[in-house]
Amino acid sequence: xxxxxxxxxxxxxxxxxxxxxxxxxxxxxxxxxxxxxxxxxxxxxxxxxxxxxxxxxxxxxxxxxxxxxxxxxxxxxxxxxxxxxxxxxxxxxxxxxxxxxxxxxxxxxxxxxxxxxxxxxxxxxxxxxxxxxxxxxxxxxxxxxxxxxxxxxxxxxxxxxxxxxxxxxxxxxxxxxxxxxxxxxxxxxxxxxxxxxxxxxxxxxxxxxxxxxxxxxxxxxxxxxxxxxxxxxxxxxxxxxxxxxxxxxxxx
Amino acid sequence: xxxxxxxxxxxxxxxxxxxxxxxxxxxxxxxxxxxxxxxxxxxxxxxxxxxxxxxxxxxxxxxxxxxxxxxxxxxxxxxxxxxxxxxxxxxxxxxxxxxxxxxxxxxxxxxxxxxxxxxxxxxxxxxxxxxxxxxxxxxxxxxxxxxxxxxxxxxxxxxxxxxxxxxxxxxxxxxxxxxxxxxxxxxxxxxxxxxxxxxxxxxxxxxxxxxxxxxxxxxxxxxxxxxxxxxxxxxxxxxxxxxxxxxxxxxxxxxxxxxxxxxxxxxxxx
Numbered sequence: 001x002x003x004x005x006x007x008x009x010x011x012x013x014x015x016x017x018x019x020x021x022x023x024x025x026x027x028x029x030x031x032x033x034x035x036x037x038x039x040x041x042x043x044x045x046x047x048x049x050x051x052x053x054x055x056x057x058x059x060x061x062x063x064x065x066x067x068x069x070x071x072x073x074x075x076x077x078x079x080x081x082x083x084x085x086x087x088x089x090x091x092x093x094x095x096x097x098x099x100x101x102x103x104x105x106x107x108x109x110x111x112x113x114x115x116x117x118x119x120x121x122x123x124x125x126x127x128x129x130x131x132x133x134x135x136x137x138x139x140x141x142x143x144x145x146x147x148x149x150x151x152x153x154x155x156x157x158x159x160x161x162x163x164x165x166x167x168x169x170x171x172x173x174x175x176x177x178x179x180x181x182x183x184x185x186x187x188x189x190x191x192x193x194x195x196x197x198x199x200x201x202x203x204x205x206x207x208x209x210x211x212x213x214x215x216x217x218x219x220x221x222x223x224x225x226x227x228x229x230x231x232x233x234x235x236x237x238x239x240x241x242x243x244x245x246x247x248x249x250x251x252x
Numbered sequence: 253x254x255x256x257x258x259x260x261x262x263x264x265x266x267x268x269x270x271x272x273x274x275x276x277x278x279x280x281x282x283x284x285x286x287x288x289x290x291x292x293x294x295x296x297x298x299x300x301x302x303x304x305x306x307x308x309x310x311x312x313x314x315x316x317x318x319x320x321x322x323x324x325x326x327x328x329x330x331x332x333x334x335x336x337x338x339x340x341x342x343x344x345x346x347x348x349x350x351x352x353x354x355x356x357x358x359x360x361x362x363x364x365x366x367x368x369x370x371x372x373x374x375x376x377x378x379x380x381x382x383x384x385x386x387x388x389x390x391x392x393x394x395x396x397x398x399x400x401x402x403x404x405x406x407x408x409x410x411x412x413x414x415x416x417x418x419x420x421x422x423x424x425x426x427x428x429x430x431x432x433x434x435x436x437x438x439x440x441x442x443x444x445x446x447x448x449x450x451x452x453x454x455x456x457x458x459x460x461x462x463x464x465x466x467x468x469x470x471x472x473x474x475x476x477x478x479x480x481x482x483x484x485x486x487x488x489x490x491x492x493x494x495x496x497x498x499x500x501x502x503x504x505x506x507x508x509x510x511x512x513x514x515x516x517x518x519x520x521x522x
Contacts (some may be wrong), residue, residue, distance in 0.1 A: 029329070066429040067429070068432035068433070068434075069303060070432060071431075077373060105379065106383070109342070111342065112333070115324055115325065115352050116324050117303075117352055119352035119380050120354045120372070120374035121374075122374070123374035124373055153376065156397075157376050
């Protein structure tokens with residue numbers, strides 16, 4: 001088995017989480033989610049199937065909207081976007097996301113940019129993947145200081161979308177909206193349950209011995225390191241170059 | 253009737269207490285207007301970021317001209333947080349009207365149609381809604397059962413300011429596929445536009461260009477300002493100057509650093 005970089009594990013996991021989507025939207029500075037979507041498209045096309053449509057916000061080549069920045073949201077409201085990614089300065093165990101700031105609003109002690117489209121997209125995009133590489137107790141808190149977008153909604157509130165998974169630098173969680181809460185699905189190579197517990201400020205369900213996150217096979221890695229990194233370089237040249245440098249260091 | 257103007261003269265349209273709409277960093281920000289606005293000095297401005305803000309918002313806040321910021325986010329993108337905005341938030345020096353992107357678009361859409369509000373899905377259960385006294389939850393009157401939905405009031409800016417590649421000498425403005433610029437213009441009383449160049453031919457005469465034109469009907473004044481979005485980029489024209497944006501981000505970490513940056517000899521686009 002070839003050596004697989006931690007970020008390659010993340011990209012391949014995202015491709016798996018996206019399987020079956022017709023249209024995925026990716027935020028402006030999200031190279032790993034974009035790479036995951038591009039990998040899924042490459043895998044589908046290699047198998048003779050039609051890959052998903054990918055909209056990368058802020059990109060010229062990967063953006064086919066002609067109605068200004070409102071069109072993405074209109075498109076999502078019409079049910080035409082199946083998957084989207086959200087990060088967050090804080091994410092809690094109920095799937096609530098805080099993109100506004102830490103401390104008491106409005107005079108936050110730390111102010112983050114703001115909620116962007118989350119307060120809408122989280123409600124109407126069926127497969128929202130929470131993605132944050134940094135896995136620490138300051139990100140994964142018991143309760144967020146500000147709800148930009150809630151993980152679940154009460155009965156009677158229109159909700160066709162929401163979180164399905166949380167992917168971090170240490171592991172993959174599934175979201176169960178009936179509890180609501182997260183369940184640890186797998187642990188990335190090099191990490192373990194005790195470490196994840198220590199790094200997570202909320203309680204989550206897990207097996208006594210959680211399995212390891214599945215690693216990509218040779219064919220998938222070849223697609224990723226070839227076609228996908230080429231495509232990625234058009235929009236995220238710095239990230240693609242860094243991945244190739246990291247791979248060079250592994251091979252050497 | 254459109255007036256061919258220049259940035260300093262256009263800034264005089266801005267009066268204290270006005271509501272000013274500004275576009276997202278990649279749509280065509282008229283950075284060429286930022287210093288003239290600051291020199292003009294009309295304060296207590298209520299900014300509307302469509303739907304997010306960056307460098308221009310940070311500089312207007314840093315110059316002390318801003319009373320409220322209605323926005324879905326403010327940041328300098330890859331260069332990190334918006335330093336003067338973040339400091340003003342911490343000090344309580346600006347009032348925040350935190351929003352979400354489609355709510356800003358919905359408010360402009362309502363104004364465009366002359367309607368008092370636009371309903372919008374989502375939002376229920378967020379702290380955004382909790383802090384927005386102007387947004388209302390009503391029961392959808394067309395539903396059979398209970399169906400709460402949020403009403404976003406019309407956003408009617410006094411002034412909209414943006415930068416695009418070209419205008420013709422009749423005041424028609426080429427906005428291409430940046431349709432949010434049209435939405436802002438429809439909703440605003442006064443529309444100030446800077447352009448890279450002014451062309452002789454009527455942009456409405458050719459069907460290909462006409463589809464991407466904001467007609468002069470909505471345009472108050474146009475001024476020529478080559479590289480007028482710098483250090484932001486302009487679609488189809490030039491990329492952002494990320495080194496300069498990073499230089500600003502670093503300088504503006506302190507109020508003194510911000511003042512020193514802004515006091516430099518007129519910034520010349522690279």
